[in-house]
Amino acid sequence: MSEYSDFENKREITGWLKDGITSLPARMVGTIFRKFKEGQFTLFNITVKNKKRWFVSRVKGLSDVSRGFIRPATSSVMTGQVIRHNKLTELFNVIYGRVFQACGNMNIGSDDGRFYVADTDIELSTEGLMEDLYVGEEVVVYKIPAQFEKETLWEDITNDQLYDRSDG
Amino acid sequence: MDIQLVVGETVILLITPLDTRGQGWLLTDDIYRVILTIRETKESAVILTLDGVVEAKGQTVDNSGKLAVLVHSEDTKDLPVGEYFYDVVMVKKGHWFDIEDYDGLYLEIGYGKIKAGAWKEIERGWIELTDDTVNFVQITKTGEYKITTGDYEKDGEGNYINDNLYRIITVEGSVADVYPYSDWFKAGTHSGLDFYYEAGKVLDSSNVLQDVSAGHITLKPSRTNYIEIDSAGVITSNITRFSSGRYPLYEVETSEDSITTVAKQENNFVFDDRAKSIRGDSYIPSVKANVSVIWTPTKVEED
Numbered sequence: 063m064s065e066y067s068d069f070e071n072k073r074e075i076t077g078w079l080k081d082g083i084t085s086l087p088a089r090m091v092g093t094i095f096r097k098f099k100e101g102q103f104t105l106f107n108i109t110v111k112n113k114k115r116w117f118v119s120r121v122k123g124l125s126d127v128s129r130g131f132i133r134p135a136t137s138s139v140m141t142g143q144v145i146r147h148n149k150l151t152e153l154f155n156v157i158y159g160r161v162f163q164a165c166g167n168m169n170i171g172s173d174d175g176r177f178y179v180a181d182t183d184i185e186l187s188t189e190g191l192m193e194d195l196y197v198g199e200e201v202v203v204y205k206i207p208a209q210f211e212k213e214t215l216w217e218d219i220t221n222d223q224l225y226d227r228s229d230g
Numbered sequence: 231m232d233i234q235l236v237v238g239e240t241v242i243l244l245i246t247p248l249d250t251r252g253q254g255w256l257l258t259d260d261i262y263r264v265i266l267t268i269r270e271t272k273e274s275a276v277i278l279t280l281d282g283v284v285e286a287k288g289q290t291v292d293n294s295g296k297l298a299v300l301v302h303s304e305d306t307k308d309l310p311v312g313e314y315f316y317d318v319v320m321v322k323k324g325h326w327f328d329i330e331d332y333d334g335l336y337l338e339i340g341y342g343k344i345k346a347g348a349w350k351e352i353e354r355g356w357i358e359l360t361d362d363t364v365n366f367v368q369i370t371k372t373g374e375y376k377i378t379t380g381d382y383e384k385d386g387e388g389n390y391i392n393d394n395l396y397r398i399i400t401v402e403g404s405v406a407d408v409y410p411y412s413d414w415f416k417a418g419t420h421s422g423l424d425f426y427y428e429a430g431k432v433l434d435s436s437n438v439l440q441d442v443s444a445g446h447i448t449l450k451p452s453r454t455n456y457i458e459i460d461s462a463g464v465i466t467s468n469i470t471r472f473s474s475g476r477y478p479l480y481e482v483e484t485s486e487d488s489i490t491t492v493a494k495q496e497n498n499f500v501f502d503d504r505a506k507s508i509r510g511d512s513y514i515p516s517v518k519a520n521v522s523v524i525w526t527p528t529k530v531e532e533d
Contacts, residue, residue: 204241204243205246206243206245206246207246207247208247208318209249210247210514211515211516213512215324215512215513217506223274223276224515225515
């Protein structure tokens with residue numbers, strides 16, 4: 063039995079890929095062990111952590127969640143109390159993009175073990191912070207829209223509790 | 231949009247800024263700071279501040295700009311579990327009193343506003359610089375341009391009187407806009423790994439141009455050597471990178487026993503001393519939204 067068999071056995075992950083990221087019901091975290099480019103795609107090889115520290119998130123009452131998503135925690139806090147106290151739809155709606163998207167076969171080194179950033183609709187191949195993710199880093203990406211308000215001149219800002227008035 | 235942060239987890243918030251009509255933004259280099267803040271109420275003091283970046287400037291409205299904020303595990307580890315508010319602020323560089331053009335000793339300064347009680351608009355216009363000196367260009371509280379030498383104008387207590395704009399060096403009837411200017415430190419005839427340079431000038435820590443004699447420096451073999459000068463006129467080289475606080479002169483490739491390629495450096499030599507207010511910088515805050523900080527302890531099972 064492979065080290066990753068617990069993950070591999072969750073064949074439902076294919077369904078997740080098929081449905082696209084907007085249906086993501088929970089989060090999945092992996093570890094980058096190689097990053098490279100192929101054509102227009104930035105590709106990552108990732109590994110899921112040893113299953114001793116990982117489990118498959120299952121939330122009672124939400125049939126769509128048990129699709130092989132893993133969390134780095136086995137506490138009942140997330141699965142029991144906190145999620146129960148949130149409206150599930152609200153919670154999951156905000157978590158609809160992430161770096162780590164996997165194919166069904168998470169065998170390290172195989173092509174199937176890569177995940178395509180293009181599939182996640184998160185452009186890692188641009189400039190900025192995401193380019194600097196380093197090997198071995200564990201990270202979750204929340205992709206959120208934010209509406210911005212009216213532009214205020216620095217000189218006109220009066221509430222320095224809200225915005226830093228110090229020059230520099 | 232409301233978000234949820236798990237204490238101790240590394241998270242990237244990838245934010246798509248929307249305007250009040252719900253359209254995506256195209257971002258520019260003018261957005262020079264992105265700040266995520268978390269506070270207990272909408273109007274209370276900040277309890278967590280994190281800097282972000284412009285992740286992508288965007289090409290079209292459909293593929294608009296994006297901001298990214300990295301939340302390291304140590305950033306949230308001391309945050310008590312609970313409900314908070316967050317917002318993301320873009321700080322944008324303004325363009326008041328930009329240098330629009332220069333010609334000989336004439337310099338054109340663009341439109342701007344100064345605040346002396348109410349805002350006063352200053353139209354663009356040309357000013358004349360003094361030759362062969364460091365010009366301290368400033369604008370008075372009544373909206374007149376003023377040029378001094380030696381330093382910006384101060385009152386008896388040593389405080390600046392006017393709004394400071396630029397330090398501009400002039401040499402033989404022209405603005406020295408790049409460093410090294412003209413033939414300063416022109417490369418000579420090299421010998422082996424010895425890099426020869428001609429005489430030049432450097433701006434010392436008192437804003438005075440000082441002469442530096444010609445000389446040579448021995449470089450490391452088979453490496454990229456970075457030759458630079460400090461404000462005291464000392465020329466050094468290293469194989470790592472140009473150092474902050476020094477002026478780059480040359481990037482030189484060497485073989486085992488000779489100099490193979492020489493690339494002269496040219497960097498901006500006009501010093502922008504505008505404060506955020508005089509430049510017209512602005513804050514663009516996002517609508518405040520809820521962030522739930524939660525905690526999920528990790529259970530490690532034994533074999």
